[in-house]
Amino acid sequence: MTDKELLVKKIENGTVIDHISAGRGLKVVQIAGLGSENKETIILLINVSSKKLGKKDIVKIENRELTREEIDKISLITPDATINVVRNGEVVEKKVLEIPDTIEKILRCPNSNCITNENEPVKTKFEIQKEPLKLKCCYCERNFDIEEFKI
Amino acid sequence: MFEGRDIISIRDLSKRDIDAILEKSEEMNELLVRGKVLETMKGKIMSTLFFEPSTRTRLSFSSAMQRLGGTVIDLGELKASSLAKGENLADTIKMAEKYSDVIVIRHPKEGSARFSAEISEKPVINGGDGANQHPTQTLIDLFSIKKFKEKIEGLNVALLGDLKHARVIKSLAYGLGLFKVNLTLISPVGLEFEKEIIDELEEKFGIEITQTNDIYAGIKNADVLYASRIQKERFADPYEAEKMQNAYKITLDILEQGKENLIVMHALPRVDEIDYEVDKTKFAKYFEEAGFGVPVRMAIISLVVG
Numbered sequence: 174m175t176d177k178e179l180l181v182k183k184i185e186n187g188t189v190i191d192h193i194s195a196g197r198g199l200k201v202v203q204i205a206g207l208g209s210e211n212k213e214t215i216i217l218l219i220n221v222s223s224k225k226l227g228k229k230d231i232v233k234i235e236n237r238e239l240t241r242e243e244i245d246k247i248s249l250i251t252p253d254a255t256i257n258v259v260r261n262g263e264v265v266e267k268k269v270l271e272i273p274d275t276i277e278k279i280l281r282c283p284n285s286n287c288i289t290n291e292n293e294p295v296k297t298k299f300e301i302q303k304e305p306l307k308l309k310c311c312y313c314e315r316n317f318d319i320e321e322f323k324i
Numbered sequence: 325m326f327e328g329r330d331i332i333s334i335r336d337l338s339k340r341d342i343d344a345i346l347e348k349s350e351e352m353n354e355l356l357v358r359g360k361v362l363e364t365m366k367g368k369i370m371s372t373l374f375f376e377p378s379t380r381t382r383l384s385f386s387s388a389m390q391r392l393g394g395t396v397i398d399l400g401e402l403k404a405s406s407l408a409k410g411e412n413l414a415d416t417i418k419m420a421e422k423y424s425d426v427i428v429i430r431h432p433k434e435g436s437a438r439f440s441a442e443i444s445e446k447p448v449i450n451g452g453d454g455a456n457q458h459p460t461q462t463l464i465d466l467f468s469i470k471k472f473k474e475k476i477e478g479l480n481v482a483l484l485g486d487l488k489h490a491r492v493i494k495s496l497a498y499g500l501g502l503f504k505v506n507l508t509l510i511s512p513v514g515l516e517f518e519k520e521i522i523d524e525l526e527e528k529f530g531i532e533i534t535q536t537n538d539i540y541a542g543i544k545n546a547d548v549l550y551a552s553r554i555q556k557e558r559f560a561d562p563y564e565a566e567k568m569q570n571a572y573k574i575t576l577d578i579l580e581q582g583k584e585n586l587i588v589m590h591a592l593p594r595v596d597e598i599d600y601e602v603d604k605t606k607f608a609k610y611f612e613e614a615g616f617g618v619p620v621r622m623a624i625i626s627l628v629v630g
Contacts, residue, residue, distance in 0.1 A: 286432070286433060286434050286455070287433065287434050287435050288435040288436045288453075291412075291413070291433055293413055295439050312434065312438050313453075313456055314456055
């Protein structure tokens, strides 16, 4: 196997996240794989030439399809990405990302004085304003930029 | 319209809701002035869960419930309660919900009142959650402005002091926005109102907002001057805070530069942001404003308990 083949290696089953804004690929890997129980092979391509974007990142995950929560999170950090579901070497589904109106449970409120950061049975909830992208905590009522979150 | 409802944030209330609360407050105020004894809350119990110090809010809520013929239970000394043993807020609320018909909470964590309301089937009233909201104080402020000026719409209102940290100011600015006032924000450099809230007010209500660091320029056209404390505990250097406070202290000299019928309001406690010589003048309305805490809270309790 040559280096070139490795670079473009197709996956038989799993997910290809394409058109990721250059530099955000590692974040996508963090959302979709690292730190979890997953044992799948993950391929990360950084700064791939792209006609549309100039440069882009690509993430390929073998043998796993993303959950709704993971897709919502990815939409917040790279809204122009596309998600291709691959089965038996064929792309069977293409998903265009859409930023949700609200996002629950999966993000931690950056305000350390928010009740959701206490030892209480409470799940986080943010209302999302799309242009410009702002997330408002439904509990402490503060607005945040996406960069303020530890994703 | 209100029975069973929680009062958590001024953002949850419409102009119509606020008008209804102010109308009910006026009714309660008249009954109090006439010395009428009420028993509408007889047999009802209010829990006051204050996890932070409070004088006016706690006392006026208790007074309000008792004026309505109801009774009040509270946490007592925090050190003696099960919170000292590490009980969480959720469990405390579940207990208070069983013991009472309405819960008033003040808590240092932002969002604590909203969270409590989700847990409790009984109405929850926010008595202040961290630096976030203090909706009943805003209702008192709006009621006071209406009493003193006979209207709220179209007035020129100046908010003065530490606009960055005061929760009272955040709630009030939103409430005033609903009434389309012209807002002037006067603060020392570095203690300005959060830009996002200004954007929100301009976008939502289309009101005119002027910002200045000059107290004289700020009060020039004001009908109402609402003062807040410089929060010294937030400064690394207490001397700096003191210097700033002195530069923004409201004195008779300053007030006499303003409009003839200018009034000064303040949620209290006042430390040294208003000169004592102002207290006895026509400008000073802050003690009367504090007095309105009882009828307004009587109205709120009556409406949510039903």
